[in-house]
Amino acid sequence: MQKFRLTSSFLLLSFIISSVFSPSIFADESEKKKKNEDDYYQMMKLFADTYEQIERNYVKDVDRRVLLEAAIRGMVKELDQYSNYISPKDLSRFNQVVEQEFGGIGIQVHIDEHNGRLTVMTPLPGTPAYKAGVRAGDIIDSIEGKSTKGFTLSQAIKTLKGRAGEKVSLAVIHKGTNKPIPLTITREIIHVATVLGDTYKKDDAWDYMINKKDKIGYIRLTHFSRHSAEELKAAIDDLVKQGMKGLVLDLRFNPGGLLSQATEISDMFIESGKIVSTKGRNSRNRKWEATKEGTYSDFPMAVLVNRYSASASEIVSACLQDHKRAMIVGERTWGKGSVQNVIELEEGDSALKLTTASYHRPSGKNIHRFPGSKDTDVWGVTPDKDYRLRLKDEELEQLGTYRRNRDILDHSAKLDDKFKDKQLELALKYIKTALSDESKPAQKSEAKKPAEKEAKPAKKAAGIEQVPQVKIIIGTT
Numbered sequence: 001m002q003k004f005r006l007t008s009s010f011l012l013l014s015f016i017i018s019s020v021f022s023p024s025i026f027a028d029e030s031e032k033k034k035k036n037e038d039d040y041y042q043m044m045k046l047f048a049d050t051y052e053q054i055e056r057n058y059v060k061d062v063d064r065r066v067l068l069e070a071a072i073r074g075m076v077k078e079l080d081q082y083s084n085y086i087s088p089k090d091l092s093r094f095n096q097v098v099e100q101e102f103g104g105i106g107i108q109v110h111i112d113e114h115n116g117r118l119t120v121m122t123p124l125p126g127t128p129a130y131k132a133g134v135r136a137g138d139i140i141d142s143i144e145g146k147s148t149k150g151f152t153l154s155q156a157i158k159t160l161k162g163r164a165g166e167k168v169s170l171a172v173i174h175k176g177t178n179k180p181i182p183l184t185i186t187r188e189i190i191h192v193a194t195v196l197g198d199t200y201k202k203d204d205a206w207d208y209m210i211n212k213k214d215k216i217g218y219i220r221l222t223h224f225s226r227h228s229a230e231e232l233k234a235a236i237d238d239l240v241k242q243g244m245k246g247l248v249l250d251l252r253f254n255p256g257g258l259l260s261q262a263t264e265i266s267d268m269f270i271e272s273g274k275i276v277s278t279k280g281r282n283s284r285n286r287k288w289e290a291t292k293e294g295t296y297s298d299f300p301m302a303v304l305v306n307r308y309s310a311s312a313s314e315i316v317s318a319c320l321q322d323h324k325r326a327m328i329v330g331e332r333t334w335g336k337g338s339v340q341n342v343i344e345l346e347e348g349d350s351a352l353k354l355t356t357a358s359y360h361r362p363s364g365k366n367i368h369r370f371p372g373s374k375d376t377d378v379w380g381v382t383p384d385k386d387y388r389l390r391l392k393d394e395e396l397e398q399l400g401t402y403r404r405n406r407d408i409l410d411h412s413a414k415l416d417d418k419f420k421d422k423q424l425e426l427a428l429k430y431i432k433t434a435l436s437d438e439s440k441p442a443q444k445s446e447a448k449k450p451a452e453k454e455a456k457p458a459k460k461a462a463g464i465e466q467v468p469q470v471k472i473i474i475g476t477t
Helices: 002-020 031-057 064-077 088-099 153-160 228-241 259-267 312-322 393-406 422-434 450-455
Strands: 084-086 101-104 107-111 118-123 139-143 167-173 181-186 188-191 209-211 216-221 246-250 274-280 286-289 301-305 327-330 338-345 350-360 470-473
Touching: 031 064, 064 084, 084 088, 088 101, 088 350, 107 153, 139 153, 153 167, 216 228, 216 422, 228 259, 246 422, 259 274, 259 286, 259 312, 274 312, 301 312, 301 422, 312 327, 327 422
Parallel strands: 216 246, 246 301, 301 327
Antiparallel strands: 084 350, 101 188, 107 118, 118 139, 139 167, 167 181, 209 216, 274 286, 274 350, 338 350, 338 470
C-alpha cells in the first residue's frame, strides 16, 4: 500500500514537472521567464510534497478526491467572492439555477410554519402537477409511499425531482379535507418562467397590463436565464397587441444571470449605441452595440431596481439610463461589475466559475462595489433624481410577502389590497406624467426581411458570440 502511494505521488510530481519543462516552453526564453518557471516548479513541488506527506503519514486514510477538491477551493477562495469551484455533485444544481430548467412535476413547496408539514405553495401553470389537480395549500402527505413528516425541504425537493419520463407517486391532502388523495405523476422537463406579470388571469396566464385604463404594462424579470429574452419579447408583443402606451420593467430582487440575455434584452429597447463593454487581463476587450431591427420604441418606460438588483440587472438598467431610454426608479443597486466564465473541467463533470473580466456601462462609469467602498463612491446604478425611494428592511420584507402571495395560483384566495408598493406607485406616476393626451400605442421597429432572418433568426446585440465549453454569467450566486 505504501509503495502504491509513493508511486502515485511520484506520478503526480512527474506529470507536473513534464508539463512545466516541455521543450516548447523553454524555447528562446528570457532569464526572467526561466526564473518564473523555476518558481512555478518549486510551488508545484511544495504542493506534491504536502499531498504525499498527508497521504503517507496522516493518522487515518484520506480520500484523495476530498483533498484535491479542498486544495482547489483553497486556491479559488484567495481570488474574489464570485469565483468558485463547482464539484460534480453540485454541477447539476448549478446548471438548473442558471438555466431555470429541471426534471420534476412543477410545484413550489415549503415547510408550513404552523403544522410543520410539506406544503404546496403553488403549482406552475401547465406542468404535470398542475394537470394532475395539485393545488396551492395542499399538504404532500407521502412520496413513494413514505410519509413526509419530518422531511426537510432539501429532502423533499430531491425526492420530487428526477428524470423526465419517470413516474412519482404521492398523496396530497387538499385544504379543508383530511383524506389523502393518491396521485401518480410523470415527471417532465420543467421550465421555470423568468418573466412574470402582476396577477394571474382567469385562464391562469399572467396579466401584464397593470393599468388597463391608461394602457400601462408591467413585467417582472426574476433572472436572466437562457429563455428570458424570448419570454420578454412574447410578453411585450402581447402588450403591444392590447395597445400598450407605457411599460414598467421590474428588476427588483433580480440577482443576474447570463450576459447574452442582458445584452439581448437591452437591445430590445435602444436602436443604436453601446450596450456594455468588458475588459479582462488575458481575454480580449469586447463591446456590444445595439441594432435597430426589432426595437420596441415610442413609449415611456420605467425600470424598478433595489439593493438586490445585481449584475445583469445592472447592465440593463445602466444601459437604459445612459441612453435616456427609461427612468430608473427605486434604490441603489447591488454593485457587481465583474464577469464570470464557467469553464468545464474533467470533460464536463465539474467546472470552475472564474472571474475573467470587468464590465462597464456605456457612460464609462464604474458599477462594481469594491471591498471598502463608501456610499459616496461611484458604484452600482443610482435611480434618477426625484425617483429615489429606499425601503426600510421591514417594508422590503412586506414587499416580498406581498409578491409571493400574488404569485400563488389560487383564484379562491383573497389578495391583500392594503399593502402599497410605493416604488411601483412611483414608477406608474412617472409613466402617467410622461404620457400625453396624444400618446400613441407602442410600436416596434420594422423587422428584418425573411431572407435576412434565416441568417440571423433572432435579434441579438452586435458582438455576441458562442464560446464552446464556456458559459458567461454575471449573477451574484
